[in-house]
Amino acid sequence: MIPSDRKYIDSHEWIKIEGDLAVIGITDYAQDSLGDITFVELPAVDTEVTKGGECCVIESVKAASDVYSPLSGVIAEVNSTLEAEPEKINASPYEEGWVFKLKNLDTAEVDSLMDSAAYEKFLETCE
Amino acid sequence: MSYIANTANEQKEMLKACGLSSIDALFEDIPERLKPKSFNIPHGKSELEVSATIEKMASRNYSHLTSFLGGGFYDHFIPAAIDALASRGEFYTAYTPYQPELSQGTLQSIYEYQTDICRLTGMEVSNASVYDGGTALYEACQMAINATGRNRIIIDGGVNPIYRKMIHTHTLNLSIELCEVAVTHGQGDREKIFEALNKDTAAMIVQNPNFFGVIDDHSDIVNKCHSMGILVIQSTYPVALALIKTPGEIGADIATGDGQSLGIPLSFGGPYLGFMATRKKLARKMPGRISGLTMDTQGREGFVLTLQAREQHIRREKATSNICTNQALCALRANIYLSLLGKEGLKETARLCLNKALYMKERLKAIPNIKVYEDLPVFNEFVIRLPMDAGELAGMMIDRGFAAGFPLGRYYPGMENYLLVAVTEKRTKHDIDLFAETLEDALCQ
């Protein structure tokens, strides 16, 4: 069930490389642990982000989760449909529920991410 | 008297059920070395004895003075129904409505309070209240900083000096730059304010009526601030809002103030009620509890605490604020007060304040050697200049049965001869006439 066309990090974000952009979202596991998502605070386009830095917040009724940028770069685009329909992340975490896109990537950073098999293994260690 | 129901026999039975031989066994986790070095507290007394002690203490307070003391905290009339309703144990002895099914009374009252505050201030959303008006103002600064990503706050010198001191303390350890702009001629100095605004400025704080009682139209400040992406926070006096331009009407982004004047006794400084209201787009940046309408499993309407993901039990160190409760009982009092007074009653109260204050102003103006400071439009409070130290005069008036007002020298160096005088609907023409005569007499001595 974990798409093999992308990479992962241990804070449960996925990264899909599309040309010179990286599309970023949260995994099915992450959306499931949050529950009904009610609000997404999206980052501003053109903001510079660093690897591991907090760049947006996803809220459910009982929890709020920081989204950590898996890569350094600059915010190229955000999924503004999430402002009105944050539940898209619950319904389609890997497709329609993508959160933001990054440009100005560092390819060395991309190579160091987990692939789907490694993430699947990592999930077994999570409760 | 310790209000414990269980008898010694029942305690024994319970210990036995726990498999313990004595009360001491319950405390065996506390080692000998950690036992109290002393516990020198007087013996307990009966309700009758303690009542006598406390009544004697109450009689040592000068609560009988005819008071013209305001400074942001006012002696307004409190209808008896407020005490009768707010002291019902179902409200009084409940806690934060964590279990909405058992707390629809508190939750609905908060929702109605939020609505009242919005209707009074002309804003779109309100929280369930914070500790007091000063805390509300500090929390509004934090909101503005979070919303703009900037860290400079400009404060008009007409903002209550106690609130300015509170903001100063609360921001001491944070990278926030505070800049105060002194008042000239009793009003916010537009030239100096506009000069202080820059691209790092998160918010401009103004107060209406200001600490000198002067009413203003801050629309020009709002326009200028908004053109630079700066938020405007207006601290205000809820009774005055029945008559004066509201924060909503001037386009302010956050309205705050103390709700003490809405049916809450002065009680020597608290508990009071800090209200906060804002625009819809800033709702998620607002700290504190908020009650919202929703549906139950059977499609019936009901209320819950909502937007909790902003709060510290979920966000911990990243929360919008560390405040985890509201002044629910004070908010309930304000809700009952505004329901009893209603649309006409609040307006009539405000008109009485306004007319009596203006009558007082004319009476004092007529006294030789007294000048009204910067004779500007006011609501129920104004400043006079005396031919002597205002503190000394206030002392002389206490001997004559009056709390004459607040001497400004304490917070405004150079204004030692100035006195801030407030009049509420509780003062009669007779009180005012007698005060004016006594004051004139005192000045002659």
Place this chain on the structure above:
Amino acid sequence: MSIIFKKSVPGRRGVRLPKCDVPASTEIPEKYRRLSDAPLVELSEIDVVRHFTELSLKNYGVDTNFYPLGSCTMKYNPKVTEKLAGMEGFASLHPLLPQLRHGDLLTQGALAALYDLEHLLREICGMDAFTLQPMAGAHGELTAMMIFAAYHNKKGNKKSEVLIPDESHGTNPSSAAIAGYEVKPVPTNRETGALDLEALRQKIGEQTAALMLTNPNTLGIFNSDVDKITEIAHKYDAQVYYDGANLNAVLGKFRPGDADFDAVHVNLHKTFGTPHGGGGPGSGPVGVKKHLVDFLPISRIVKRDDATYALDYNYPDSIGYIAPFYGNFSVCLKAYIYILLLGAEGLIEVSENAVLNANYILHSLKKEYDVPYLRTCMHECVLSAKKQVENGVHALDIAKALIDRGFHPPTTYFPLIVKEALMIEPTETESKETLDAFISAMKDIAEKAASNPDELHKAPVTTPVSRLDETLAVKSMNLVFPLDVNE
């Protein structure tokens, strides 16, 4: 649902005000005037009284029945405290009076009560000085963190972190953050339920400004090593803070000052019997040791040689103003009256009975419910719904089922380190028959969890509303009654 705004009838009045006895010709100049009237309700006094009486009947307080909400100390609040605090001599006292020249002489009764209360709290906690100004527990935490920051700044200490156990209240980390510190969690020892000393030794260092501890902690467990913890912290000049949330367990049994805590806050609304008011007002006085006295907020109450009381603002190292005046005065006054009523023996009885009641519940329910830390508890016990979860019944379902059986539920899902937690704090004022009735309700629920879990999922059914949709509440953001519905 009967919202008050729907009941409004144009022309109705609830309060009659005196006729204006001065010339009533003044208007606010147009430039400054409100454009349209504030659309408040129009109702008679009886309309208002009936409305709020109806609301009160949809509420539940300690006066209604048992309220074992863990961590909140929902004890009985003696009625006499309300009556005395409401006396004219206190209620109508203007807070600026003592700031007039010789004004403190006008408020000697109020200042005496505050001064005495400060001294009683000192003795109860073993501290050197108190401020009554913080207006809630969380405000007390913040005040103490600001005092610590002032202390470190004055000494030139470079400190950046505050250590907080993972079982702590959520306000601890947010208070530390507002005081400008980064928060680092310290794990709880999963065997003992107390702070892990080894983990503490690893985390602490020169960068540590403070350590915030609750003892007994939120698991209801007293940490016998607290003096060792303060000793470790003091090696790095880290200040140790005692969160007094659970002080009701140890009155006359343990004083944080004796274990070298540097600062403490107490919740007057919990331990000292003042009403919780539906969420506030509270009061969170802060006590400190000698080395921190100069940093306390102003004003401070002093006793002069002639036995009169005065407010003193002359403390140049003070953190300044954290409240507009002297704290939530009437809450302080009620707590003062409460301590006078109980006295030393009464306070000791409070803790003994609070702890006895909690242990009685723990032992009566240990077969039916999982007990993550089975040992003598203090004033509250933490159970877990782990066994019931096997049948699909969660802590939340148990809480709701208790409502149908006439009880306020315990705290659920806290502390965070216990899964499916049910945190029960009975307090000392509850009688054995009340506890027995609660215990039998809990046993009945455990039985139903096995035999008929669906019934518990539907609870509560006896309340004016059933379970509410919190997701809908967040999404629809209906926070204010709209104007156009009744106008």
